[in-house]
Amino acid sequence: MRYQSQRVAYWFFATCMALLSLQIIYGFIMAFAHAGYDVLHNVIPFHAARATHTNLLIMWLLSGFMGAAYYIIPEEVEREIYWPKLAYAQLVALVVVGVTAIIGFHFNWWEGRKFLEIPRPLDYLVVLDVLLFVANIGMTVLRGRRKTTTALVLYFGLLSMALLYLPGMIPTSNQTIDSYLRWWVVHLWVEGVWELIMGGILSFLLIKLTGIDREVVEKWLYVIVGLTFLSGILGTGHHYYYIGTPKYWFWVGGIFGALEPLAFLGMAIYAVSMARRGGRDHPNRIAMLWTVGCSIMSFVGGGFLGFAHTLPQVNLYTHGTLVTAMHAHMAFWGAYAMLVLAIISYAMPQLTGRKLYDKPAALLAFWASNIGMVAMTLAFAVAGVTQVYLERKVGLDFLAVQKEIEIHFVGLILAASLFTLGIACFIYNFVLYGLPVGVVAIDGREVPLAVAPAE
Ligand code: HEM
Numbered sequence: 001m002r003y004q005s006q007r008v009a010y011w012f013f014a015t016c017m018a019l020l021s022l023q024i025i026y027g028f029i030m031a032f033a034h035a036g037y038d039v040l041h042n043v044i045p046f047h048a049a050r051a052t053h054t055n056l057l058i059m060w061l062l063s064g065f066m067g068a069a070y071y072i073i074p075e076e077v078e079r080e081i082y083w084p085k086l087a088y089a090q091l092v093a094l095v096v097v098g099v100t101a102i103i104g105f106h107f108n109w110w111e112g113r114k115f116l117e118i119p120r121p122l123d124y125l126v127v128l129d130v131l132l133f134v135a136n137i138g139m140t141v142l143r144g145r146r147k148t149t150t151a152l153v154l155y156f157g158l159l160s161m162a163l164l165y166l167p168g169m170i171p172t173s174n175q176t177i178d179s180y181l182r183w184w185v186v187h188l189w190v191e192g193v194w195e196l197i198m199g200g201i202l203s204f205l206l207i208k209l210t211g212i213d214r215e216v217v218e219k220w221l222y223v224i225v226g227l228t229f230l231s232g233i234l235g236t237g238h239h240y241y242y243i244g245t246p247k248y249w250f251w252v253g254g255i256f257g258a259l260e261p262l263a264f265l266g267m268a269i270y271a272v273s274m275a276r277r278g279g280r281d282h283p284n285r286i287a288m289l290w291t292v293g294c295s296i297m298s299f300v301g302g303g304f305l306g307f308a309h310t311l312p313q314v315n316l317y318t319h320g321t322l323v324t325a326m327h328a329h330m331a332f333w334g335a336y337a338m339l340v341l342a343i344i345s346y347a348m349p350q351l352t353g354r355k356l357y358d359k360p361a362a363l364l365a366f367w368a369s370n371i372g373m374v375a376m377t378l379a380f381a382v383a384g385v386t387q388v389y390l391e392r393k394v395g396l397d398f399l400a401v402q403k404e405i406e407i408h409f410v411g412l413i414l415a416a417s418l419f420t421l422g423i424a425c426f427i428y429n430f431v432l433y434g435l436p437v438g439v440v441a442i443d444g445r446e447v448p449l450a451v452a453p454a455e
């Protein structure tokens with residue numbers, strides 16, 4: 001850490017830890033409901049739990065991206081954050097709006113559109129908050145001493161993310177148009193502009209952790225941005241097969257959707273090859289593990305499992321089933337959750353001056369959460385494929401099928417318990433790190449104020 005204002009990142013990361021914990025609780029509520037134990041139904045019906053689970057996910061990832069930007073941008077452009085106090089205010093506002101939305105879901109105040117459930121009045125506040133954040137980062141970049149490719153890719157990713165929230169707010173009573181626009185937000189976020197954010201953060205981490213020249217790392221970034229735009233924009237078509245849009249989307253969505261894994265493959269090859277070539281053996285090996293793990297798991301969850309149902313012939317059967325949930329878990333985990341956990345793992349020793357990366361809890365956090373998530377994905381896969389077969393081949397009724405697949409959710413609960421053990425270890429380590437400290441120059445080098453011993 002070289003700038004005082006970078007400390008604000010800590011509070012965004014702490015928010016991530018709190019919201020992730022809450023998200024997991026709602027995951028268990030749904031897993032038990034699926035297994036036949038919907039005991040909380042009268043208080044938290046499935047739709048409320050589902051909206052809460054996914055919106056908490058989006059919220060903690062946003063908080064993680066913002067924290068990452070407030071940490072990375074000052075170091076990249078070599079200056080303090082332009083409006084440091086605004087960063088704190090903007091975090092408080094984000095949490096207040098998010099928590100209000102979550103409470104609202106429990107009282108049936110929601111929009112009923114998957115992933116865009118936040119009620120309209122709160123949407124405006126979300127947009128305002130994110131625009132303030134983008135302005136703060138934008139001013140920091142503009143007034144910075146240098147402008148790096150990494151900083152610019154990260155900044156434009158964040159700006160596009162804010163702008164792409166708007167199509168979801170266009171009022172219409174036509175369900176096809178509503179669905180068409182909803183995908184501009186959902187798809188163009190995770191398979192478009194979020195990939196730029198991912199590329200930017202990975203690039204920063206690889207430069208820091210491997211010691212490889214910025215020019216080499218950033219050259220790859222251009223390739224990834226190119227591949228993302230080439231496939232991701234028209235790839236939106238893989239959501240337009242069966243929603244009442246023209247037939248040409250079968251071709252457009254089929255072809256460009258099938259190309260999308262290339263961007264994730266590029267990301268994985270990039271991170272692995274940089275890690276192997278890296279001359280410097282950075283002591284924070286756990287941050288390296290999360291960084292490289294993120295690039296590989298995002299290819300497995302996004303690229304591979306996304307490809308599994310992107311062709312219209314397959315999607316005809318799998319659309320809107322637990323096969324989608326299978327892909328969604330691994331993709332969100334691999335690409336974005338692991339990315340946020342990677343930057344937290346890298347930043348915490350710098351922010352607090354403590355070195356806890358060699359602790360057994362740090363290693364256990366990585367392996368238990370990843371093996372747990374792979375097992376969860378398998379449980380969803382078995383449930384999903386069985387659902388597709390019984391419901392869409394055999395022709396059984398939706399609820400009769402849900403009864404048949406209850407047993408697979410017992411498997412999901414076991415897998416999720418292992419996953420939760422991993423996350424608990426991560427949070428335990430996070431808490432042990434303690435609060436961020438200031439910086440001071442020693443021999444011309446900026447170092448944290450209080451460098452505590454490793455233990
Ligand atoms: C203890 C851990 C977790 C459990 C037990 C769990 C369980 C579930 C269940 C049962 C559903 C509903 C599936 C349905 O619609 O029937 C769901 C949805 C979802 N969960 Fe989780 N989850 C967990 C953690 C996570 C994590 C860590 C992430 C992201 C990294 C995540 C992302 C999602 C997403 C994106 C959906 C919506 C899927 C879709 O659109 O079909 N979950 N989860």
Ligand code: HEM
Nearest residue numbers: 190238260302303306307309310319320324328331332335
């Ligand atoms: C890390 C990147 C990705 C994430 C986080 C992600 C997440 C998701 C989520 C949450 C959904 C459910 C959306 C909803 O129903 O509202 C979904 C659906 C889908 N995803 Fe992805 N995805 C990613 C990458 C990909 C890629 C690269 C492909 C194609 C190769 C793909 C293909 C699909 C398809 C075809 C659906 C529609 C499923 C259906 O018809 O029910 N995804 N994805």
Ligand SMILES: [Fe+2]
Nearest residue numbers: 187191236238
């Ligand atoms: Fe998509």
